[in-house]
């Protein structure tokens with residue numbers, strides 16, 4: 001198992017957490033190749049979570065290309081986050097932990113965690129920035145309904161960065177009883193690897209499906225990047241396919257890979273939005289799930305080696321893609337996923353595979369708000 | 385063999401054989417004056433915190449002090465100046481305490497070199513486990529969750545004394561001294577002879593006294609930061625009250 005990814009990754013946490021990480025690492029080493037663990041995940045995936053998710057060809061959305069969407073929006077709870085939450089809940093149970101904590105930005109990981117905790121009878125506490133609670137209010141209601149306690153984080157950016165810090169502080173204080181169910185491929189080792197392995201199902205299925213439908217591999221695979229979990233899950237099984245271009249799309253105001261520098265945040269070294277003194281800077285995105293100044297260490301390595309490229313997408317471009325998919329295909333995408341859709345449309349290739357990481361019901365109020373504030377009516381349909 | 389620093393942090397054990405008092409201050413423009421007041425009131429070692437935007441190991445008091453410091457422009461270069469100004473006023477050991485991000489951005493060797501030139505005698509990097517970057521000689525922290533193997537590892541590499549984190553938790557004022565300190569001190573004592581100083585949650589003369597019965601010294605953070613906000617006189621009064629509690633123990 002790798003604890004680092006080139007010069008990235010590692011474990012930058014207070015000593016208090018090291019024994020828990022050692023224990024997690026040992027348990028994970030046993031589980032990752034364990035048949036009964038895989039069987040349990042497969043069973044949960046197919047009987048509870050809605051796997052496999054389909055590939056959908058979107059001819060009206062992308063008339064110039066053969067574009068397919070990997071429909072993680074059709075997963076139970078409406079996003080890829082459940083793949084990870086289910087797997088980690090099984091790990092937490094094997095570790096004998098009964099109290100689960102998580103951080104959330106868009107609320108999708110919080111909902112996924114609250115869901116698995118309800119299903120397994122575990123106590124669930126979700127940290128969420130108060131700004132995100134405002135813009136993703138429906139997900140706060142859902143978490144409450146599922147029996148989770150949502151703890152607002154009222155300081156700093158009031159978004160995912162601070163929610164993650166508070167979750168880690170809770171973990172430091174309660175590490176004996178508590179499992180930290182992290183929501184993306186970030187954090188101290190072995191979390192980035194665990195999350196990647198649990199999300200790999202996205203790319204594994206999609207690769208098989210596109211081979212079946214098209215008889216060949218796509219030229220380009222596109223996914224949005226917040227912490228990077230849907231992207232790493234989508235990309236991983238395509239990494240050996242050297243002719244397949246891998247494109248991660250970051251929010252332009254949160255481009256930790258595009259404009260960041262090396263630094264240490266939330267337990268790992270990665271590429272971050274930070275100043276020259278190592279102080280973490282604020283990210284800005286209309287999409288709460290991408291509004292994070294860090295990214296998983298494995299993406300920093302994939303960028304450095306050139307195996308994956310990372311492109312920015314502005315709020316307005318994402319909104320235009322959001323509307324366009326609604327109007328042309330009858331699919332309401334998450335704002336996060338809309339970033340991937342926007343950049344996929346400009347790919348000058350024939351066969352494109354896009355990870356539609358989640359559905360956008362949670363975003364409706366925020367989209368309407370933004371558009372009435374800025375007076376923009378994104379023009380999405382004229383170009384076809 | 386690693387090269388021994390000229391002066392081990394434990395040399396600061398005061399001659400009376402009394403327990404060592406470590407006081408934490410967040411780097412601010414008035415830190416030199418505050419540090420002098422603390423030393424005159426009986427502090428044996430000063431820790432100077434270089435603020436970090438995302439201090440995972442800190443509770444609200446030190447987190448807010450860090451926010452104020454950053455708002456006041458206390459970036460690394462300015463913090464180093466404050467360190468040097470403090471060194472001009474006091475002769476006790478000065479320990480630069482911060483997070484890995486600050487070192488990583490400035491350059492690990494460069495920050496170590498510049499801080500030593502400014503008068504730092506050692507370092508504490510809160511989120512850098514003992515087995516990572518052993519070449520940065522520093523005071524290691526251990527916690528109630530540390531296994532015996534990790535206690536040993538930290539004790540062998542630590543710079544002069546071992547920092548016992550009294551609680552499973554972040555920094556912050558607490559009503560009672562954590563019961564987890566006694567078993568931790570006992571386990572640490574069993575694996576090492578280096579001096580053991582306890583910190584996190586120690587905030588009153590009563591805590592200081594109770595902790596000092598178990599270990600060789602104490603470190604006070606959040607409550608000292610609060611007192612420092614009231615000015616040098618209040619800080620001196622508070623430090624003096626801790627000194628008194630520790631000295632009473634030595635006499636008893």
Ligand SMILES: Cc1ncc(COP(=O)(O)O)c(C=O)c1O
Nearest residue numbers: 108226227228229230289357358
């Ligand atoms: C639908 C959706 N997509 C993407 C993300 C970004 O996370 P990641 O980059 O880990 O996939 C989120 C995060 O909240 C999300 O809800």
